Amino acid sequence: MAPVSSSTVLPTDSTNPSIPEHIIRHRWEGSKYARADGDFTQWTEKLKDALILNGIYSHVFDTIAVHPDVDTEPRAHANWGLNDRLAITFMKSALDNAEHRNLITDKGAAWCYIDLKARA
Secondary structure, eight states: OOOOOSOOOOTTTTTSOSSOOOOOOSOOOSOOBOTTTOOHHHHHHHHHHHHHHTTOHHHHHOTTOOOOOTTTOHHHHHHHHHHHHHHHHHHHHTBOHHHHHHOOOTTOHHHHHHHHHHHO
16 A cells, blocks of 8 residues: 555646746846945835836745745745745845855845845
8 A cells, every 4th residue: 555645736727826936027227235335225116116017026035935835836946946036036136246256145035135134
């Protein structure tokens, strides 16, 4: 007798995952943020708008964004991870070189912003 799994992959995960994979449709067009001469509040407002347009706002600013379960939604889970890295990369594109180099990226997009804000 085969072992019984406590979770089953949702049938819609392969064809219609709850989290779609996003792509950047709108590039960053504002000034790159530099702590020495930038207005962090104004930059943040522009960043929020750009992230909304690209469908990845929740990865940076929604601290309760649901990360799908890898066992029941493996494709949605993978898409969530890709989208989070996409949000980090997008944020990097809106920073000057010094801020870009100092950005902590291994904890996710939301943490990148929290760290950046703490240093602003």
